Amino acid sequence: MSIPLSWYLILAAALFSIGLFGVLSRKNAIAILLGVELMLNAVNINLVAFWRYTDPAKMTGQVFAIIVFAVAAAEVAVGLALIISVYRRRNTVIADEIDLMKW
Amino acid sequence: MTADQIIFLLCAMLILGSALMVVITRKLIHAALWLVATLFGVAILYAILQAGFLAVVQVVVYIGAIAVLFIFAVMLTRREMLDKGVQTRSTWWLPAILGVLILTGLVFIIIGQPAFGRSAGEIPASVDTLRNLGAALVSPDAYVLPFEVASILLLAALVGAVYVASGNKK
Amino acid sequence: MNFLNDPINFISGWMRDLLTGWGLSNGLTTAIIYFIGITVLIIFAMTLDIILVWVERKVVARFQDRLGPNRIGPFGLIQPFADIIKLVIKEDITPAGADKLLYNLGPVLAIASVIILWAILPLSSKIFGVDLNVAVLYLVAAGALGTLSIIMGGWASNNKYALLGAFRMVANMISYEIPMVVVLLIPTILANSMSVQDITQAQSGMWFAILSPLALIIFLISAIAELGRSPFDLNEAESEIVAGFHIEYSGMKFGLFYAGELLHAFTFGGFIAVLFFGGYGGFFGLEKVGLFSWLNNPFVQAVVFLAKAMFGYWVIMWIKYSMPRIRIDHMLAFNWKFLTPLALVVLVNTAILSKVLAGLPNWGYALGMFFSNIVIGLITIEILRAYGRKQRKAEGNLTLQSAHNQEQAV
Numbered sequence: 001m002s003i004p005l006s007w008y009l010i011l012a013a014a015l016f017s018i019g020l021f022g023v024l025s026r027k028n029a030i031a032i033l034l035g036v037e038l039m040l041n042a043v044n045i046n047l048v049a050f051w052r053y054t055d056p057a058k059m060t061g062q063v064f065a066i067i068v069f070a071v072a073a074a075e076v077a078v079g080l081a082l083i084i085s086v087y088r089r090r091n092t093v094i095a096d097e098i099d100l101m102k103w
Numbered sequence: 104m105t106a107d108q109i110i111f112l113l114c115a116m117l118i119l120g121s122a123l124m125v126v127i128t129r130k131l132i133h134a135a136l137w138l139v140a141t142l143f144g145v146a147i148l149y150a151i152l153q154a155g156f157l158a159v160v161q162v163v164v165y166i167g168a169i170a171v172l173f174i175f176a177v178m179l180t181r182r183e184m185l186d187k188g189v190q191t192r193s194t195w196w197l198p199a200i201l202g203v204l205i206l207t208g209l210v211f212i213i214i215g216q217p218a219f220g221r222s223a224g225e226i227p228a229s230v231d232t233l234r235n236l237g238a239a240l241v242s243p244d245a246y247v248l249p250f251e252v253a254s255i256l257l258l259a260a261l262v263g264a265v266y267v268a269s270g271n272k273k
Numbered sequence: 274m275n276f277l278n279d280p281i282n283f284i285s286g287w288m289r290d291l292l293t294g295w296g297l298s299n300g301l302t303t304a305i306i307y308f309i310g311i312t313v314l315i316i317f318a319m320t321l322d323i324i325l326v327w328v329e330r331k332v333v334a335r336f337q338d339r340l341g342p343n344r345i346g347p348f349g350l351i352q353p354f355a356d357i358i359k360l361v362i363k364e365d366i367t368p369a370g371a372d373k374l375l376y377n378l379g380p381v382l383a384i385a386s387v388i389i390l391w392a393i394l395p396l397s398s399k400i401f402g403v404d405l406n407v408a409v410l411y412l413v414a415a416g417a418l419g420t421l422s423i424i425m426g427g428w429a430s431n432n433k434y435a436l437l438g439a440f441r442m443v444a445n446m447i448s449y450e451i452p453m454v455v456v457l458l459i460p461t462i463l464a465n466s467m468s469v470q471d472i473t474q475a476q477s478g479m480w481f482a483i484l485s486p487l488a489l490i491i492f493l494i495s496a497i498a499e500l501g502r503s504p505f506d507l508n509e510a511e512s513e514i515v516a517g518f519h520i521e522y523s524g525m526k527f528g529l530f531y532a533g534e535l536l537h538a539f540t541f542g543g544f545i546a547v548l549f550f551g552g553y554g555g556f557f558g559l560e561k562v563g564l565f566s567w568l569n570n571p572f573v574q575a576v577v578f579l580a581k582a583m584f585g586y587w588v589i590m591w592i593k594y595s596m597p598r599i600r601i602d603h604m605l606a607f608n609w610k611f612l613t614p615l616a617l618v619v620l621v622n623t624a625i626l627s628k629v630l631a632g633l634p635n636w637g638y639a640l641g642m643f644f645s646n647i648v649i650g651l652i653t654i655e656i657l658r659a660y661g662r663k664q665r666k667a668e669g670n671l672t673l674q675s676a677h678n679q680e681q682a683v
């Protein structure tokens with residue numbers, strides 16, 4: 001393998017900052033969740049790259065990545081359920097317009 | 104430029120290009136499908152890193168479940184006016200500057216560490232990563248506790264999502 | 274190694290000598306050989322697809338007590354080519370307001386998600402695409418890509434019936450993936466590996482269909498639901514929502530959906546053969562006897578595998594043409610309330626017994642597993658009967674009640 005570790009880390013950093021830009025600059029709540037998914041994937045790339053380049057015999061990196069998969073799936077499920085529930089009541093998914101507590 | 108590096112660069116272009124399209128494109132359904140392309144690129148990256156099981160699980164969990172969930176959510180919360188007009192806030196340049204700053208900072212840190220410049224060692228043929236992964240997930244002196252906690256988390260998320268999305272009045 | 278015993282290595286060795294003799298670098302040679310191998314595999318799969326069109330129409334005709342195509346060519350063998358010519362010369366309409374890129378990408382992804390399965394299908398011990406050590410999970414991943422193509426097709430058609438059909442089909446497919454994944458763990462446990470080659474080798478003593486018939490039945494049901502074939506085809510029922518998600522597709526794009534569905538059915542037949550019926554081997558040790566050593570020949574193994582896959586495909590067709598359609602809410606209730614708990618019970622049973630019975634000789638192990646499956650099957654049937662009795666009684670009370678009310682009203 002002739003690919004240095006830093007390439008993977010720079011790729012993960014770039015993916016993370018793109019996800020960060022998506023979360024902070026989009027209006028639609030679902031688009032914000034898409035940005036969060038990108039950030040979680042960047043973290044996963046980091047974990048697996050470090051697993052491969054440091055100690056491939058011990059599976060810590062891969063186990064951590066699998067737990068991140070599970071957590072991301074749980075978060076997306078609950079998040080989207082919340083968004084659909086809010087849409088049913090307020091008829092909007094734009095994050096700015098969901099700003100009143102229950103009256 | 105060895106073949107490995109060319110494949111890595113193509114994969115990186117796929118990932119970063121699709122990620123950029125996810126956060127920029129106007130129609131939300133296109134954003135969800137560009138996310139699918141990004142996730143597929145990440146799966147290819149896992150295969151390059153010789154984590155084959157993770158690559159297949161990425162396709163099954165992320166593309167097969169999470170991306171489909173996103174597409175369903177987009178279709179269920181659609182109104183006619185929602186896809187027209189600008190999709191980013193008016194102060195979008197602030198997150199852009201922030202993103203570029205964070206990226207530059209991280210790249211400086213990464214390049215500054217000489218230890219990150221090394222190439223990967225070979226995995227010895229005696230190491231069966233798939234079996235080791237299975238053993239690590241259920242062995243008491245490895246990671247069985249986080250594994251069980253993650254399954255309880257998934258159960259809680261399952262019950263919560265069904266309850267929240269069912270829309271029953273109390 | 275000569276051609277008859279080890280065809281793929283022989284041919285690739287010969288090509289490598291040829292290409293390096295021409296002066297190409299080693300890496301480029303490898304890339305070219307892989308590319309040619311992939312192309313040959315795809316051509317084989319698509320040719321098989323054409324034959325499957327003929328098989329499908331003849332078999333459905335015989336099930337419906339008629340003859341089927343018999344005019345074009347002897348026994349109607351040239352019929353598929355006539356079908357292809359018809360589809361190719363049809364007008365290619367894109368509906369107004371359709372999302373052009375997604376509309377064209379849908380059928381392509383649909384057939385791609387089937388062809389990528391042929392990479393792991395073991396035609397023989399020496400003829401296969403790649404020996405993945407996570408092949409069983411790869412099967413599930415390819416199904417996940419298939420659901421994506423259906424959403425794309427349904428959404429991009431800009432048609433509410435297409436969207437409805439696509440929703441139902443995807444809800445169906447992702448629901449039935451759960452019992453399929455659970456049941457796919459059973460050959461994994463019995464063979465101690467996820468690789469299809471290892472699973473086939475492990476069945477040389479006893480087929481997994483005998484060790485775990487309930488797993489076979491559950492896998493068959495989930496596979497038919499994944500394919501979207503009858504009795505689970507409410508998604509594309511002609512009498513209900515006018516062909517579902519591929520209403521707006523005409524010409525060769527519809528042809529790709531149709532051919533993709535047939536090839537998918539055959540590929541699942543192949544997986545049933547590999548996972549439960551011994552794949553290309555499984556002659557109960559017969560091939561070790563000197564007289565039958567020709568059973569080890571790769572080409573004979575490939576023919577045996579294709580015959581078993583065709584049998585699996587025939588069973589899928591038999592179920593399709595004999596049963597009425599199931600309603601969508603019944604389909605989902607059947608999955609979540611019956612199939613998934615049953616699959617989990619069978620999995621736990623197999624996992625426990627495979628350790629408890631590990632010490633017994635081969636026939637004791639097989640008998641123990643088989644009887645445990647029969648016991649679970651009988652208990653399930655008893656539970657279903659009790660449930661059915663309760664339902665009938667409740668309905669009987671209801672009619673009795675309404676009859677009373679009517680009498681009193683009069």
